[in-house]
Amino acid sequence: SLTLKHGAHRLGKRTDPMMERWRNYGLGQFIHWGLYAIPGGHWNGAYYGGAAEWIRAWKGMPNEQYDNLYKEFDPAEFDPKAWAEQAKDMGAKYMIITTKHHDGFCLWPSEFTDYDVTNTPYGNDIIGPLVEAYDAVGIDVYLYFSVMDWNHPGYRSKLETINDKEAYEEFKEFTRNQLLELLERYPTTKGLWFDGTWDAAWKEQADFADNLATEMREMIPGLIIGSRFRPDDYGNRHFDSNGDLMGDYEQGWERKLPETYEETKGNDWDCVMTVPENQWGYHSDWRGHVKTSYELIEMLVKSVSLDGNFVMNFGPNGQGEIRQEETQLAKEIGEWMDKNNEAIYGCGYLDWEKQDWGYYTKDRQTGKIYMIVFNRPLNGALKIKTPDKVSLDKVYSLKDSSQSFVPEEIHKNEFFIHYPFSEHIDSPIVIVIEPSSNEIDQNNSYQKA
Numbered sequence: 145s146l147t148l149k150h151g152a153h154r155l156g157k158r159t160d161p162m163m164e165r166w167r168n169y170g171l172g173q174f175i176h177w178g179l180y181a182i183p184g185g186h187w188n189g190a191y192y193g194g195a196a197e198w199i200r201a202w203k204g205m206p207n208e209q210y211d212n213l214y215k216e217f218d219p220a221e222f223d224p225k226a227w228a229e230q231a232k233d234m235g236a237k238y239m240i241i242t243t244k245h246h247d248g249f250c251l252w253p254s255e256f257t258d259y260d261v262t263n264t265p266y267g268n269d270i271i272g273p274l275v276e277a278y279d280a281v282g283i284d285v286y287l288y289f290s291v292m293d294w295n296h297p298g299y300r301s302k303l304e305t306i307n308d309k310e311a312y313e314e315f316k317e318f319t320r321n322q323l324l325e326l327l328e329r330y331p332t333t334k335g336l337w338f339d340g341t342w343d344a345a346w347k348e349q350a351d352f353a354d355n356l357a358t359e360m361r362e363m364i365p366g367l368i369i370g371s372r373f374r375p376d377d378y379g380n381r382h383f384d385s386n387g388d389l390m391g392d393y394e395q396g397w398e399r400k401l402p403e404t405y406e407e408t409k410g411n412d413w414d415c416v417m418t419v420p421e422n423q424w425g426y427h428s429d430w431r432g433h434v435k436t437s438y439e440l441i442e443m444l445v446k447s448v449s450l451d452g453n454f455v456m457n458f459g460p461n462g463q464g465e466i467r468q469e470e471t472q473l474a475k476e477i478g479e480w481m482d483k484n485n486e487a488i489y490g491c492g493y494l495d496w497e498k499q500d501w502g503y504y505t506k507d508r509q510t511g512k513i514y515m516i517v518f519n520r521p522l523n524g525a526l527k528i529k530t531p532d533k534v535s536l537d538k539v540y541s542l543k544d545s546s547q548s549f550v551p552e553e554i555h556k557n558e559f560f561i562h563y564p565f566s567e568h569i570d571s572p573i574v575i576v577i578e579p580s581s582n583e584i585d586q587n588n589s590y591q592k593a
């Protein structure tokens with residue numbers, strides 16, 4: 145393997161309490177909010193189909209007109225407590241808020257730029273009240289920060305001339321100043337979700353980024369930073385040039401999910417997901433497929449079953465309101481979570497063979513196994529294949545523990561659980577398999593009895 149100065153500094157998962165807490169979240173809320181919510185995907189009456197938070201990049205949107213939107217930012221309906229309550233009711237355990245997206249507009253009063261909330265009609269800090277409101281309801285806050293910054297004069301996507309390099313040095317100092325400022329202002333922040341780090345210019349900054357990550361971790365010990373921040377000596381992010389994960393968890397799953405445990409490489413990871421196909425910021429005219437709560441719950445369950453967290457995106461509008469579609473989804477997901485979160489929180493991958501009816505999760509503490517059934521076979525026979533000598537003597541419905549099941553052994557280590565076809569079921573059902581006391585070991589499966 146290559147000798148890297150700025151490659152992965154740790155092999156394998158972080159095992160400290162802050163990372164354990166992160167690993168057990170299950171469900172998170174992403175919030176994309178900024179100036180892009182004002183046009184909401186339209187400009188001069190024209191509809192823009194691309195991601196609404198990228199509208200500045202659309203050829204029909206003159207940059208200086210976008211950049212002057214800050215003069216209209218006055219979200220009269222912004223109610224951080226209401227947002228936090230809604231996230232609590234949905235069952236989110238953490239929240240990621242855009243402090244600065246690619247446009248460079250800062251939702252906090254930054255000492256290092258005038259392009260921030262203090263110079264808008266609204267005038268006040270947005271991030272502080274959000275951190276306070278979410279902390280108050282016990283939801284951990286993470287700060288999204290885009291390195292790419294279309295507003296800063298020193299930003300470059302690539303470094304070609306001496307001027308580029310000089311300008312970029314100022315940009316790097318600005319970036320460091322803003323990050324340290326955020327951690328200073330919001331010390332209860334549990335981690336940073338970096339974005340906009342794909343440019344060639346940034347990929348040359350292995351040393352700078354490595355030192356900055358060290359500095360940030362010194363400011364907030366245990367700070368959680370994903371794989372999208374640092375480039376290694378050869379400009380590789382996510383995985384260094386030896387293929388080792390950089391950062392504390394893998395951040396590659398944006399609007400997509402792994403299919404198998406092997407694809408996760410056994411790392412911690414999160415999936416961040418939009419409700420429409422590809423809108424993070426507010427778009428007033430969602431077109432194409434809008435995900436249902438059933439689909440989002442399946443993505444959540446699939447993530448947890450493969451040892452990941454699922455982060456659902458919300459895009460509040462220019463007035464600071466959460467749109468009705470997202471409110472309805474939060475309500476429906478919350479209803480399912482109220483009854484079934486035992487199969488989500490603190491749960492992860494179980495190394496039993498995946499079956500067609502759905503997903504297994506395993507509680508890392510108790511060893512309880514959950515069968516989360518989405519596709520009940522027409523004959524109601526749910527197949528289970530277990531490792532050797534596993535006894536399935538305590539199997540029951542999570543919804544009603546008096547409804548127990550006696551699995552029918554059909555082969556060695558192969559069983560059917562017959563689920564009564566009678567009931568009408570329109571949301572995923574959860575069946576619990578309780579380990580008998582001496583069966584669970586920590587290697588993610590039942591020991592041979």
Ligand SMILES: C[C@@H]1N[C@@H](C(=O)NCc2ccccc2)[C@H](O)[C@@H]1O
Nearest residue numbers: 176195197198245339342398416424
């Ligand atoms: C979390 C999302 N990331 C931003 C984005 O630009 N994604 C598109 C993209 C994803 C991966 C490589 C390059 C570009 C989106 O605007 C959201 O903020």
